Amino acid sequence: MTMTEIKIELTTNKKDKPDINNLGFGRFFTDHMFVVDYTEGKGWHEPRIIPYQPISLDPASKVFHYAQTVFEGLKAYLTVDNKVLLFRPESNFKRLNASNERLCIPVIDEELALEALKQLVEVDREWIPNAPGTSLYIRPFIIATEPCLGVASSQNFQFIIILSPVGSYYKEGIKPVKILVEQQYVRAVAGGTGEAKTGGNYASSLKGQELANKDGYSQTLWLDGREKQYIEEVGSMNIFFKINGTVVTPALNGSILHGITRDSMIQLLKAKNIPVEERQISIHDITEAYHNGTLEEAFGTGTAAVISPIGELKWLDERIIINNGEIGEVTQMLYDTLTGIQNGSIPDQFNWTIKL
Amino acid sequence: MTMTEIKIELTTNKKDKPDINNLGFGRFFTDHMFVVDYTEGKGWHEPRIIPYQPISLDPASKVFHYAQTVFEGLKAYLTVDNKVLLFRPESNFKRLNASNERLCIPVIDEELALEALKQLVEVDREWIPNAPGTSLYIRPFIIATEPCLGVASSQNFQFIIILSPVGSYYKEGIKPVKILVEQQYVRAVAGGTGEAKTGGNYASSLKGQELANKDGYSQTLWLDGREKQYIEEVGSMNIFFKINGTVVTPALNGSILHGITRDSMIQLLKAKNIPVEERQISIHDITEAYHNGTLEEAFGTGTAAVISPIGELKWLDERIIINNGEIGEVTQMLYDTLTGIQNGSIPDQFNWTIKL
Ligand SMILES: Cc1ncc(COP(=O)(O)O)c(C=O)c1O
Ligand SMILES: Cc1ncc(COP(=O)(O)O)c(C=O)c1O
Numbered sequence: 042m043t044m045t046e047i048k049i050e051l052t053t054n055k056k057d058k059p060d061i062n063n064l065g066f067g068r069f070f071t072d073h074m075f076v077v078d079y080t081e082g083k084g085w086h087e088p089r090i091i092p093y094q095p096i097s098l099d100p101a102s103k104v105f106h107y108a109q110t111v112f113e114g115l116k117a118y119l120t121v122d123n124k125v126l127l128f129r130p131e132s133n134f135k136r137l138n139a140s141n142e143r144l145c146i147p148v149i150d151e152e153l154a155l156e157a158l159k160q161l162v163e164v165d166r167e168w169i170p171n172a173p174g175t176s177l178y179i180r181p182f183i184i185a186t187e188p189c190l191g192v193a194s195s196q197n198f199q200f201i202i203i204l205s206p207v208g209s210y211y212k213e214g215i216k217p218v219k220i221l222v223e224q225q226y227v228r229a230v231a232g233g234t235g236e237a238k239t240g241g242n243y244a245s246s247l248k249g250q251e252l253a254n255k256d257g258y259s260q261t262l263w264l265d266g267r268e269k270q271y272i273e274e275v276g277s278m279n280i281f282f283k284i285n286g287t288v289v290t291p292a293l294n295g296s297i298l299h300g301i302t303r304d305s306m307i308q309l310l311k312a313k314n315i316p317v318e319e320r321q322i323s324i325h326d327i328t329e330a331y332h333n334g335t336l337e338e339a340f341g342t343g344t345a346a347v348i349s350p351i352g353e354l355k356w357l358d359e360r361i362i363i364n365n366g367e368i369g370e371v372t373q374m375l376y377d378t379l380t381g382i383q384n385g386s387i388p389d390q391f392n393w394t395i396k397l
Numbered sequence: 398m399t400m401t402e403i404k405i406e407l408t409t410n411k412k413d414k415p416d417i418n419n420l421g422f423g424r425f426f427t428d429h430m431f432v433v434d435y436t437e438g439k440g441w442h443e444p445r446i447i448p449y450q451p452i453s454l455d456p457a458s459k460v461f462h463y464a465q466t467v468f469e470g471l472k473a474y475l476t477v478d479n480k481v482l483l484f485r486p487e488s489n490f491k492r493l494n495a496s497n498e499r500l501c502i503p504v505i506d507e508e509l510a511l512e513a514l515k516q517l518v519e520v521d522r523e524w525i526p527n528a529p530g531t532s533l534y535i536r537p538f539i540i541a542t543e544p545c546l547g548v549a550s551s552q553n554f555q556f557i558i559i560l561s562p563v564g565s566y567y568k569e570g571i572k573p574v575k576i577l578v579e580q581q582y583v584r585a586v587a588g589g590t591g592e593a594k595t596g597g598n599y600a601s602s603l604k605g606q607e608l609a610n611k612d613g614y615s616q617t618l619w620l621d622g623r624e625k626q627y628i629e630e631v632g633s634m635n636i637f638f639k640i641n642g643t644v645v646t647p648a649l650n651g652s653i654l655h656g657i658t659r660d661s662m663i664q665l666l667k668a669k670n671i672p673v674e675e676r677q678i679s680i681h682d683i684t685e686a687y688h689n690g691t692l693e694e695a696f697g698t699g700t701a702a703v704i705s706p707i708g709e710l711k712w713l714d715e716r717i718i719i720n721n722g723e724i725g726e727v728t729q730m731l732y733d734t735l736t737g738i739q740n741g742s743i744p745d746q747f748n749w750t751i752k753l
């Protein structure tokens with residue numbers, strides 16, 4: 042992807058905007074999308090913003106068969122004074138390139154990707170919802186488009202960015218979630234693709250997720266694939282525990298995602314002088330802390346909800362109730378601080394936000 | 398998918414046939430394809446054979462993001478007397494449904510799928526190549542088409558079958574391959590999706606495959622994800638060893654594919670009274686057998702090549718040369734017998750083939 046100009050073709054047929062009170066997550070999409078093609082020998086070429094439209098692919102395209110694909114997820118926020126903020130977008134494009142490396146996908150030019158993203162959000166700016174807690178979810182993704190069934194890396198790719206206005210996760214105030222610790226299924230293993238943001242990780246998680254939902258739990262907590270005892274992460278969140286005054290989160294061990302919200306929380310905790318540790322944590326550490334009364338708080342972190350307090354963990358036959366099923370003090374402070382930085386009501390001492 | 402009639406729309410614009418000496422694998426496709434849609438609440442509906450054409454999907458379709466997809470691979474062969482044989486197609490549709498179960502995809506009606514496949518091959522019969530070793534590769538696959546970014550099973554799917562005339566794997570006679578035993582990367586782990594034929598398994602294998610190729614090896618031999626010492630399978634083949642007169646192959650342990658060629662080989666060996674065992678095999682068992690001179694043969698099995706004799710395995714710094722890098726006696730016998738059954742020159746005592 043060279044630093045050529047991004048061509049812009051505006052739609053002549055704008056869609057109706059969805060009801061801002063019924064946005065949900067990832068169900069509505071804006072009027073435009075960004076696309077750039079990769080061809081072996083030619084590199085990334087023809088970056089363009091075009092009307093949102095179907096992708097037309099040969100049925101033999103590798104993405105349909107071998108899931109050679111990576112993606113990212115981040116958000117644009119409308120501030121209290123009507124400015125548009127992007128939250129740490131460079132981190133997302135850096136992570137996209139790390140995923141590319143694992144999936145044998147050619148790296149993208151992170152600067153051009155950011156430039157493309159800014160222009161796209163600018164073009165569809167009127168789609169950024171302004172109700173409290175709402176935002177514009179941004180989904181960059183890359184798919185393998187070569188029409189060939191040989192199991193080998195594709196010669197052609199498309200890098201696409203689409204935008205979706207999304208609702209607040211917490212319409213009726215923050216509500217702690219109940220999470221099932223999965224014993225049978227495995228999401229990822231060291232040496233696999235767990236650290237990359239690639240479709241296969243999510244495909245493999247659907248079954249556990251479905252069983253958890255049937256049981257009344259909103260998400261799955263995954264244990265490591267080798268010994269099934271070390272805590273990895275939740276469906277689409279990293280996880281933190283506050284045990285005896287110290288906040289702990291699983292270390293980046295090769296099989297969990299390097300969450301950008303996770304990293305932000307660690308920096309926030311350090312700035313607030315709250316002890317925080319990245320280390321291996323077994324499910325037994327958690328049950329032990331629960332039994333001896335030192336398990337004080339638990340929460341998940343991710344772009345979608347920022348923070349999800351965890352009110353209950355189910356492990357085998359035991360229901361571990363955390364902080365009486367209510368949001369903890371540190372969890373609330375982290376949520377308020379990070380969302381404050383994102384909506385511009387709290388000064389951004391970390392330089393995380395980019396103003397459009 | 399109900400037993401309604403399959404609608405057929407023939408192309409008015411037939412493609413030129415490719416050069417039969419340059420078919421390669423999965424690069425050319427026939428004039429038609431089979432498609433059937435799934436909609437939540439309505440089930441599988443509108444089975445149809447239509448001209449081969451691009452698939453047009455919303456960019457938010459789940460297959461692009463979460464790799465909710467499964468596939469199969471089998472072949473149709475032209476016999477010496479110009480009949481068309483399918484090899485164990487019911488086994489493929491049964492396995493497709495097993496994969497569906499793991500990936501939260503609604504099961505298909507196996508009988509209708511077989512009927513659809515037969516009709517499709519009949520329609521494109523003139524595409525089945527007749528040179529020795531060539532065949533018509535059949536690729537059934539299912540993709541999640543719901544345009545929604547929530548991580549949850551799709552509400553809509555398409556089940557598609559495409560056909561590709563493929564060349565002989567062994568134009569200049571069977572040539573043993575060199576295979577690298579992978580130490581760093583992992584393809585699958587117990588509790589994951591290794592047993593299912595789903596894109597993510599192949600995406601995760603690309604990196605190891607690429608490194609093996611750079612090193613002069615044609616494929617990767619995967620070890621188990623937990624201890625990295627038990628032999629699983631090769632890129633797209635199951636693996637067998639002949640050690641001291643007994644043929645051994647890794648047992649179906651949950652993380653390897655239930656290969657249909659593998660199963661056929663086991664049945665053939667039993668019928669020929671050659672001892673065969675399915676069991677856990679560590680890479681140390683193999684190096685030990687090599688050092689004490691009892692490692693007699695090794696081969697991979699799969700639809701694409703039927704059998705690939707293995708002439709060399711590389712493990713750490715050791716090059717394990719098998720049978721002087723030549724095809725072994727049992728390997729050759731199995732190859733001749735199975736390809737003979739497939740091309741109709743050897744009677745099919747197992748009832749594996751279906752005549753069109
Ligand atoms: C598997 C997984 N873990 C963690 C996260 C959290 O990452 P981030 O904070 O960058 O959104 C996500 C989602 O984005 C995810 O999909
Ligand atoms: C991972 C894997 N293992 C084994 C096989 C062999 O299976 P089958 O003999 O059914 O073709 C294949 C390919 O088809 C495969 O993709």
